[in-house]
Amino acid sequence: MKKEDLIKKWLDNEQLTKQESEAFEKLDAYDSYVRISETAKQFKAPEYDVTSNLDIVTQQLKAPNTKTSGKTYFYSILRIAAVFVIGIGIYFSFFNEYKGKEIKTIASQKATITLPDNSIVKINATSSLAYDEKGWENNRELYLDGEAYFNVAKGKKFDVRTSLGVVSVIGTRFNVKQRENIFEVVCYEGIVSVNSNDQIEYLKAGDAIIFNSEISEKLKVTDQEPTWYTNKSYFNKTSYDRVLKELEWQYGVEVKTKNIDPTIVFTGNFVHSDIETALQSITIPMRLKYVINNKTVTLFKE
Template identity: 35%
Template sequence: MNENRDDTFLARWLNNDLTEEERKEFEASDDYRSYQKIVKASGHIMAEEFDTDSILSRVKSGRQATNATREASHARTVKLWGYGIAATVTLLACFFYFYTRDTLVSTDYGEQMAITLPDGSDMRLNARSEAVYNSQNWQEQRKIELAGEAYFKVASGNTFTVSTSHGEVSVLGTEFNVQSMNGLLTVTCYEGKVKVVTSHSEHILKPGDHFRSLDGSESLSVIKENAPGWASRESRFKSMPVKYVLMALENQFNVDFVYDQLPAEQLYTGSFPHSDVNVALDVVMGALLIEYEIRNDGTVLLKD
């Protein structure tokens, strides 16, 4: 901040007591934009307004003060006291804004995003996914809240927890994939070890181990791949209920499916490319023996 500004400057700004010259100079500075964000983040905290005349009137009535100089001095003390409160509130707002704010990253339909975490680990989000973490307080709060799917490459010796609505995954120097959506949680370990904790169980996964929790029903299996298929623009499935395959198609191509009902027990094992929606639909629907029609409004009608 400008060294020419006194200790009450921010408080006077919050209380709308700057001169016109001070206000114009401040609004043209970089500090102004930063403190606008702080005020917004702290719930529009503003200094409490003090009715100096009313306070002085009460002082006169109760104590019968007669010295005009003393009254003026008291008024300034009251005003500066108000500024002191405002300045304190502003400093607290600064602390909470910069120290506790979260970083949110998300992807849209068909989009992927690579993020480097504060410890140097890599996180890659699949389509229609969201991750939240605290970059300012990472050393004390090493947690990522995930909705959707993400692939992690953790820097050696670093640990953190991936929290989802279906369970938590704790890691130590590893590569793994987490998917959490609509009653489904899958965790695949590619390198190192992964700890998975749900409300029903706890598992330590090693390279090649794949954990799945589907509506509370849990299973473990072995996979033979070095990275998730979606990282190379191909979604892969093994014995996956059809509704989750349709959700994956929706997330990649921004299409809506219309159907009366899906066969509850039908499972899909296979893949589809992310490069062409028509090819993807042909591959999936052909394997499931489902006829479909792309309608004029862009929706995909699944026929009985």
């Protein structure tokens, strides 16, 4: 019998014949084989108790109902969570896209912004402007509360919406002024259409229109740019109460008057940089005095 076959037979736990045993014991590596074989037993796998493990498995298999209901509970929570996630997602994407960008200026602050099509908007103090930045190419529409000057790039219809009316233009420069119930539009270049109270007016360059309550008044303007952007407010034969309203807008103050006729006419200007200078320039010519008390300015006649 060959040596290899002998070892294989021994490995198969078979009874060796006497002759075979002797031959096996004579092998050089006999001691090694026996020792390897014996030592292997020390590497025995941990005890495996079939009965207890069967119990565990059967218990696990008998509990599928609770397991699945746990799952459905989890999934229903997932569903609710998903609704919230989608809702929040829609809210943010829709809201942001719809409302887009909003620029606000406080008293004594001005801003210049460039729209996505390179139209330029200069915003006067205490105004806010909102537009849809993403959809701008398709929908050139702005919401204005306050006063702003527009230099519009050529393109599709350009709408400025205010609470008092809509101004639509195609490539032009114009100023929109909305003050409580005064709505004033000045066109510096091109043509604009003004729609207020279902009344449509077309303005050419140099035309201005003022809607005061329901009365509209057309004027001619020679300026090339609105005067407010030179940091001054100009008035030409303007009623004094409108001058004071303008002051309130520019400086964010409250103006009170004593013994002053609001219908007197004022021609002149005031600066936007310093309230003292501004007050002096509108009171001294009218022989009036003023007192500044915090955010309230009182004008009175001596």
